[in-house]
Amino acid sequence: MANDLIAVVTEIVHAISRVYPSLEVYVEETKETGEYFVLIDDKDIYYSGPFQSIVMRLTKELLWDNGIYNVYFGYEDIPEAITYEPLISASVYYMEDDFTIDISAEQFKDSSVTHDYLLDLSMAA
Amino acid sequence: MELKTKSNENIDLVEYAILAKKYCTSVAGRVYYAVFQAIKHFLEQEGFDYQRFLTKIHEPDQKEYSHGTLKRALCDHLMTKKLNLGDAGKIGTIDQLYRMRIEADYRKREYNEADLSSYLRSARQIIGVIDKY
Numbered sequence: 001m002a003n004d005l006i007a008v009v010t011e012i013v014h015a016i017s018r019v020y021p022s023l024e025v026y027v028e029e030t031k032e033t034g035e036y037f038v039l040i041d042d043k044d045i046y047y048s049g050p051f052q053s054i055v056m057r058l059t060k061e062l063l064w065d066n067g068i069y070n071v072y073f074g075y076e077d078i079p080e081a082i083t084y085e086p087l088i089s090a091s092v093y094y095m096e097d098d099f100t101i102d103i104s105a106e107q108f109k110d111s112s113v114t115h116d117y118l119l120d121l122s123m124a125a
Numbered sequence: 126m127e128l129k130t131k132s133n134e135n136i137d138l139v140e141y142a143i144l145a146k147k148y149c150t151s152v153a154g155r156v157y158y159a160v161f162q163a164i165k166h167f168l169e170q171e172g173f174d175y176q177r178f179l180t181k182i183h184e185p186d187q188k189e190y191s192h193g194t195l196k197r198a199l200c201d202h203l204m205t206k207k208l209n210l211g212d213a214g215k216i217g218t219i220d221q222l223y224r225m226r227i228e229a230d231y232r233k234r235e236y237n238e239a240d241l242s243s244y245l246r247s248a249r250q251i252i253g254v255i256d257k258y
Contacts, residue, residue, distance in 0.1 A: 030227060035193070037224055046221065047247070052214025059196075059217070067183060069193035072220035 012058050035070045046075035128166035135159035143238045153229035153236045156244045157222040163252045164199050173202050192223050203258050212254045218247050
């Protein structure tokens with residue numbers, strides 16, 4: 001994984017961990033295709049609106065805006081099923097000062113904030 | 126055969142496996158393909174120019190309809206139809222279907238009918254978003 005991609009993915013892992021501190025967040029590499037999955041260990045949270053809102057924001061601002069199209073988001077609730085050794089783990093790299101995205105759990109509980117974000121999500125421009 | 130028909134047939138196939146409690150791992154990848162085909166059919170019906178889109182996002186050499194750009198292509202197009210954040214989030218869950226396909230087709234992971242039912246619900250949600258717009 002290139003250094004700039006590591007920096008972006010690490011930032012994503014930290015951002016998710018900040019909002020959901022109890023989650024295990026890690027990155028799995030699909031070596032056959034050169035793709036990466038940011039995985040969490042909770043299926044219910046993964047399918048929740050607030051989590052997917054965060055994912056969409058991170059995807060837009062950190063991935064697409066930086067021309068990154070090989071990093072995806074998923075869940076794995078059976079740890080022994082992880083095929084590869086996780087590349088990045090929130091617990092190893094956690095450094096709060098590194099955060100550059102201001103996302104909090106409270107912010108995403110406020111539907112008006114997510115609505116404002118949608119208006120700001122000018123992907124079609 | 127139209128892609129939308131293929132999508133529906135893949136959904137039917139997965140439903141069959143769930144009911145029969147057989148072949149669940151073998152057909153798991155069909156869940157992803159059902160969504161992929163529905164999205165591709167939708168974008169083509171809408172006259173979406175994928176190559177132009179790839180050029181716009183500075184990725185002209187990317188393969189059309191690759192998973193990496195598919196989600197953005199769909200979101201970009203639906204933004205012109207006032208896509209809301211909840212629906213955008215549902216579209217995002219296609220990543221998990223893609224991972225499941227890789228696990229089912231290329232690795233030793235096995236899936237049962239409960240797993241397939243869960244993924245099928247997710248697929249129907251995504252296809253439901255497409256149908257809504």
